[in-house]
Amino acid sequence: MARRANSVADTRKLATAALFGVIISLVMGAILPPPISDLLVVVEATLLGLSFILIGPGGATYTAAIAGILINLQFGGAYFLYPLLLALLYGVLVDAFSVALKVRAAGGVSAKRLAVSLTISSAITGPVAYYLTLPFLPANSPSDAVFYATIIVIGVISGAAAGFLAARLWDRNLRRRFGATVP
Numbered sequence: 001m002a003r004r005a006n007s008v009a010d011t012r013k014l015a016t017a018a019l020f021g022v023i024i025s026l027v028m029g030a031i032l033p034p035p036i037s038d039l040l041v042v043v044e045a046t047l048l049g050l051s052f053i054l055i056g057p058g059g060a061t062y063t064a065a066i067a068g069i070l071i072n073l074q075f076g077g078a079y080f081l082y083p084l085l086l087a088l089l090y091g092v093l094v095d096a097f098s099v100a101l102k103v104r105a106a107g108g109v110s111a112k113r114l115a116v117s118l119t120i121s122s123a124i125t126g127p128v129a130y131y132l133t134l135p136f137l138p139a140n141s142p143s144d145a146v147f148y149a150t151i152i153v154i155g156v157i158s159g160a161a162a163g164f165l166a167a168r169l170w171d172r173n174l175r176r177r178f179g180a181t182v183p
Contacts (some may be wrong), residue, residue, distance in 0.1 A: 010180025021066025064091025122159030
């Protein structure tokens with residue numbers, strides 16, 4: 001009986017990560033083309049934060065891996081494996097900082113710690129993404145550089161907002177539904 005309960009819990013974790021990964025890939029790859037889609041990093045950060053809360057350590061990485069694979073498929077390999085590698089970096093950082101900052105403690109979620117975790121993760125991933133994809137970006141004028149710098153700044157601010165948003169979604173809507181099943 002315990003084995004079946006673990007199987008159901010694992011299936012729910014997989015379904016949650018897959019659903020969040022699909023949503024991220026649609027927003028970040030299909031709705032708007034890059035780099036415009038990077039302005040919507042608040043959606044990705046919120047879902048990665050919720051993945052950590054709902055699935056536990058490794059949840060954000062798992063969700064990011066699914067999103068990265070789907071984004072890579074959407075672009076037809078035009079950017080090689082950059083979308084997958086950057087998504088994995090973001091997911092790993094969210095998980096690592098969320099564990100290090102003890103975002104989940106005593107059955108609760110700290111909105112401030114989650115916001116800090118997502119802010120730091122965004123502050124690292126944004127510039128790394130910019131410099132790794134620099135050969136693919138059209139930068140013909142100083143205004144283009146300002147545009148890309150603005151995207152990085154908005155990404156960091158979005159990370160902070162996403163931390164508070166994810167914690168609020170958890171507290172207001174999801175805790176009652178999933179609270180007993182959260183590891």
